[in-house]
């Protein structure tokens with residue numbers, strides 16, 4: 484399965500309106516001739532035609548599945564056709580840029596599977612309504628560029644509302660009509676905790692309690708000895724101040740074997756601050772204190788941590804996760820096998836199906852014909868245009884104009900319905916799917 488998201492960033496930021504100038508054509512020609520080492524290899528006439536006849540707007544039509552849709556892999560997600568027969572070559576000139584949509588849709592898909600995983604534990608051991616803030620995006624520094632962080636960070640926000648990746652917020656402001664897509668809380672970093680040396684760590688913790696007498700704050704507590712910090716600093720020296728606060732201190736664990744450190748920290752904090760047993764029979768720490776694990780977090784470690792907590796009687800309510808590299812970086816175009824191929828052409832007025840079928844890998848066969856996406860027996864399928872069902876692909880772009888604009892609110896709603904349906908399907912079939920590379 485996959486969650487389709489991110490095409491609109493390309494439409495808004497790179498494809499709409501006048502996108503071509505004479506200067507651009509000059510530069511591209513120079514580049515192409517130097518690159519290939521000969522003159523006359525650049526389609527100057529073609530680009531000049533678009534500038535002259537179409538005013539620098541791209542004469543193509545793009546159809547795509549609505550953003551936020553959850554559907555099986557191996558389906559058509561978008562199509563592009565030229566609207567001017569002279570510009571038959573333009574569709575594939577746009578391949579590279581359009582296929583880059585693999586990145587936001589793969590991050591959004593992985594984030595959806597992480598949401599399903601955490602939701603399962605919240606349902607079994609705690610309160611599922613807490614899901615929005617259970618997986619915080621720490622990934623901006625692990626991204627190679629601010630642009631990449633923005634695209635990936637915005638994708639996580641289709642499923643969750645916690646982020647420290649500011650560029651992701653800006654992507655939603657610019658492209659999805661959302662003024663504030665994600666939230667955070669005051670939190671320390673190690674530079675703060677270690678600024679006064681080893682003996683000053685407790686003082687810095689206290690400083691945070693004074694500066695923020697109410698609300699939720701996060702304090703990274705592993706600078707020297709996380710167990711000592713839980714037992715003696717939070718649990719003894721600052722215990723009364725934590726209890727007197729109108730809010731929650733989130734103790735951030737940031738090193739060591741995650742399962743071991745989480746369980747031992749919960750044991751100490753439970754002993755020092757107390758815990759109650761919820762209606763599902765699992766322990767929940769006193770509401771003044773919680774933990775966040777922000778190191779070594781990925782799908783497997785989250786599953787291991789939540790499983791170990793459950794086995795030891797701890798509700799998933801006690802913990803949040805901060806995820807960086809594995810959220811925004813441990814994905815590539817093969818994760819969901821995204822590709823863009825020619826499936827149809829028209830030569831002298833006659834339409835032909837076009838496809839590849841390499842004998843070395845049937846998994847690389849491409850689809851043939853003028854494609855559409857339909858729902859048959861409640862399942863998405865890719866068929867040729869002569870099948871009777873209505874096409875679920877929507878025209879989003881034509882001749883330089885965006886034809887259908889999606890807001891984040893609408894995308895979130897569709898993604899939520901899609902995930903709920905996926906969870907129901909899995910319950911019925913008793914199978915659980917991971918970040919799917921096959922169906």
Ligand code: AOY
Nearest residue numbers: 619621647667668670701735775
């Ligand atoms: N943020 C929740 C709010 C954010 C962060 C960002 C790299 C936060 C930490 C926290 O509680 O601890 C980038 C590492 C941490």
